[in-house]
Amino acid sequence: MSFALTDEQLELRRTSGKVFGDAERKNPLPPSWDAVPSRLDRDLWSSLGELGLLGIGVAEELGGSGGGARELCVLAEQVGSALPSIPFAGSAVVAAMLAAQPEDSPARKVLGDVVAGSRVATAAWGTFPAVIEPGRGSGDLRQSASQVEGTVSAVPFGLDADLLVAFGDDNEAMLIDLSSTGVRRTAAAAVLDLTEPLATVELSGVTAVPLGPCAVDDLLRTVFAAELVGTGQRALDGAVDYAGQRHQFGRAIGSFQSLKHMLADRYVQLDAARMLVQRAAAAIDDGLPETESAARTALVAACDAATSASGDALQVHGGIGFTWEHPSHVYLKRARARRSLLGSSSRQWDAIADHVLNTH
Template sequence: MSMHATTTEEHHQLALTARQVLETAARVDPVPPTWENRAAGLNRQLWRSLADLGLLGVGVPEERGGSGGGVRELCLLAEQVGFAVPRIPFVGTAAVLAVSRHDATDIVDGSVVVVPAWETLPTAVVPRARTSALRLNGGTVDGKLGAVAFGMDADRLLAFAGSVPVIVDLDAPGVRRTPVDSFDVTEPSAAIEFTGVAATVLEPVASLDRIRAVLAAELIGTGQRALDGAVEFAGQRHQFGRAIGSFQAIKHLLADRHVQLDAARLLVEWAAAALDDERPDATAAAQTALAAAVDAADCATRDALQVHGGIGFTWEHPSHVYLKRARARRSLLGSVAAQLDALADQVLAAH
């Protein structure tokens, strides 16, 4: 559990509490899931535990029903969730709470599950977004979404109809949900079709930078989990009478991944601080952090699987879970080049 100078004892305790809850849940609902349980949905027991501890409300003002705290605290939690890769929509719910300004009591207490349709988010965050997937006609929406994470489990959905954010009740008349295969086995998905479904139109979104920072923190957690496993394995696995971690090709590779992840983590801390302090560099910081995290997680999970050799390719070993999470996020968020292009556009526009 990496901590830097900007974290306080309260931050450490927050991260430790989350880690303990997630580790307890993993003993009952392990990662990876068994082959027979691979299509299981939301881990509701864990979701309720996080809600009972007030962790779902971190980063949400108390006047909206949340637990208070800022982006720093939210990113610390997101990193712990990314480390554990449980079947919960923590980052998705954080994205919903960043967009909606309504009272969030029923979300943060766990009684209502709200997830985003990532594929409809503005292209500033999701370069390959399908901004025309949903059509808003007065107060109703029509259209079809191909793969909504936790779409079969959620009660409501946040989506963008063009540039307009809306909330839709997924149990409303006109909603049709169908399970679909998911590349990331920890985020079971559903195709959802809407035919004249009543929608609540939200206020325009001023900034999506908080979503970028939280996604980056989650990716760092997943990359760190993969790297930790690879380091442990490299110390245990012997070839030619030596631990494979003693060979330069392995130890230099793992050291490079450690440095890359730690650098990305520092960028997330910069972004979180800039957002909490409402500094003018917040957008650039969030974009930089996300670009670094996408690359760091992708490299760490890929190389960790390679270090494990043949066992890393099996279903029973968790390496594939971490790699799939990182690759799924990269597919959603675009390449590092795409993220840096967005950053360059923002910097040039400011000058």
């Protein structure tokens, strides 16, 4: 299995990198203290829609830009590196769910708006049963016929989104129009991640469109993993650059053996995680039987690599890395926030072991 990027994928990486770079120059990290919590970067979101980047992974005949999980992960790594204020993972997963619906389904009718960026879609990760954190179950939302009641906390971009996908107490997905009567949204404190604003969404007698089981678990894990690799790589690149510029005792600190070996270890760890992400994406695209184990392995490897790289990068920067003005803490907080959402390494590895034992 080859992990080399094709010419088209390299062009996708270059184009998306330029778009995110331009957006970051307009809204540099970290945001100012007064600008927290942030809100959706609508200019960037519109640009992504116009370029067809929100439709990566959706077939052209359905209004998308074509491509598969490989292309989606190339883009996700760029998102993880730049950390713009956009619900990329949520929108990508929602688009995949909508694309899987029957042609005459009401849910399919909004797919075009989602990939065009005219309607912002997000996902209530806390309701996704055992997809995010092993052992977690849903139950925050109660369904009665087509009506849904309940409260969902910590919804990413919940104040900005037009559409929400959540799982109800029957462990099946549903699509909710957040402009409906009976929806109340309030801002929630962002405990860690400065680039992903949260909201609490209260639903009272709101009509929901059923989506069924929607098996996008492996795609979700792989996209999250690709984002984390991008975040870890960005943190590591900054640390390597700083280690080459900062001098102590008449030498660049990067020449000291302890730092040099630590940064090299983080590079190897991230490179291995990236290859596992590419393997998982290829398994999804090719419909291989080992898709679930590949996606789970990629996710836990990326979580560990991003957490280690961002933590060590902050240490390399020394005192300046602990200041608000320096972006090191932004990468560390994103990695830690994802770890909090996805569960500890031990729980992830236990889930992998259970899957392997149950399939052999």
